[in-house]
Amino acid sequence: MAEDEKQIQGKPEKMTDLEKKRNRHPVIYILSVILLIVIAVTFVGAPVIDDAVTKGANAISFGKYGDKDIEFAQGNFFSRQREIIGQQINHDQNGNSQNWKWEAYQVWRGAFERTVVHTGMLSECETNKTFITDDQLNKVIIEGGPFTVNGEFDVDAYEETPSYKKQEIRRDFRENTLKEYYLTDYIYGNKTSDQESDMIMDILKNQRTFQLVFFPFDRISDDEVKAYGEKNKNLFRKVGLAKITLDSESDAKAVLKQLKDDPNAFSDIAKNQSKDVYADNGGDMGMIYYYSLKDEFQDDAQLNNVFGLAKDGISGIVKSGDSFLIYKCTAPAVDANLDSVDAVTTIKSYMNRFERGIMEDKAMKVAEDFRVNAAKDGIYQAASLAGVSVYETEPFGINYGGFNYFSQIRLVQGDLDIRSAQYNKDFFIQAFSVNKDEYTKPVILDRGVVVLKYIDEKVPEDDLLATFGLYYPQIQSQYAQNDIAVHFLKSDKLKDNFVKTFDKYFKFE
Secondary structure (H helix, E strand, C coil), X not given: CCCCCEEXXXXXXXXXXXXXXXXXXXXXXXHHHHCCCCCXXXXXXXXXXXXXXXXXXCCEEEEEECCEEEEECCCCHHHHHHHHHHHHHHHHHCCCCCCHHHHHHHHHHHHHHHHHHHHHHHHXXXXXXXXXXXHHHHHHHHHHCCCEECCEECHHHHHHCCHHHXXXXXXXXXXXXXXXXXXXXXXXXXXXXXXXXXXXXXXXXXXXXXXXXXXXXXXXXXXXXXXXXXXXXXXXXXXXXEEEEECCHHHHHHHHHHHXXXXXXXXXXXXXXXXXXXXXXXXXXXXXXXXXXXXXXXXXXXXHHHHCCCCCCXXXXXXXXXXXXXXXXXXXXXXXXXXXXXXXXXXXXXXXXXXXXXXXXXXXXXXXXXXXXXXHHCHHHHHHHHCCCCEEECCECCCCCCCCCXXXXXXXXXXXXXXXXXXXXXXXXXXXXXXXXXXXXXXXXXXXXXXXXXXXXXXXXXXXXXXXXXXXXXXXXXXXXHHHHHHHXXXXXXXXXXXXXXXXXXXXX
């Protein structure tokens, strides 16, 4: 900030539906649209964490920014962002989704990242002693808040609003006004040089079209999967378990004493006292793989003891993070049947998630063999031999970051999703380093490997270039907004526990 202390002046304006949001907080509106690229999917999974919050009567923390929790609680910023992203995705997909487990993760991750940026901006405002007075806040709410009807403040609507709701409105308007000031100060203080504009114009002129083949990591053969499973048998053992999760060691000791006196009370105690998502089912977790429990245990010896329980056996107290766990064996541990389809699917899924290096190496080897064969025999013959399809891209330039004003990476046809290429530096380096009719080296892209063949170049029409010149200040502003998001998401102040927390509370069947 340019000064140690600043006051924010309210800005009178007329409010009408979408324009209300844009005019009241134009910079925030733009940022909310472009801050994150979220996969268009059906939003699912909310009830699991919602239920956990209700049972625990506490917010669920996914990490920290500085000393501020990045937490999900009913009605807070994180919760609202989850709903916003989910509703938008549902609208885009018309309720259809084939990969809802992965896509639910994207919705929650998107809400988490928005909350990190939100918290970071407010934290910097606090550090720089940026504030808005109560009088200024009143003015902003009167002129553009939810009590404004046809441009006039509706006293009756205000009086009928519960006190807690008024407090929420004041908090939201205060935070949004502070963020607007932060963004305005950061973005509109930047200057653009002629050299920078010329460089961007040169990038825009250089657009290429490619043929593309994709080798997914999960193309690994069943025999290779079984060999990995045989080598790591212990990871894929299964045991039937029920669990009670408690907040304190004293509570856990009291419950364990009850269970020693009456082991059959496990289910009732879980329903009434447990603090996890299994409570409603009497703690029943079903059949659980060894690898899926490793994060809950401080060492393998404790986990091995649980897997060694006889049917109806009850474990001692297991400390896991801030919680204290007690397990009951509902079915003895068994080895995985490596000849079964379920086992192969499970092991392959595990390898995709936890042995990415192995999967990458295999896919890179196959892609490199394809590249050699394609240079010798042509792309279609090599693709047929490798059992993959050949796609063609629309013309695109070096648009690292996927900014809306530049051409996007899209396929002419086909259902392969390559949008993540827009955030892959190596993809652009390879694509724009080869000569016409040459093949790129294999590039790791999301969950697979791609090889490109440069087939054509396109120069945009002069009127498009002229239009771009007019809008470049807006484009530069968009770059600045992206920098803000990256600043907070890559900050050393961020403690990101999202994956661990998400895995703890989301249990997909």
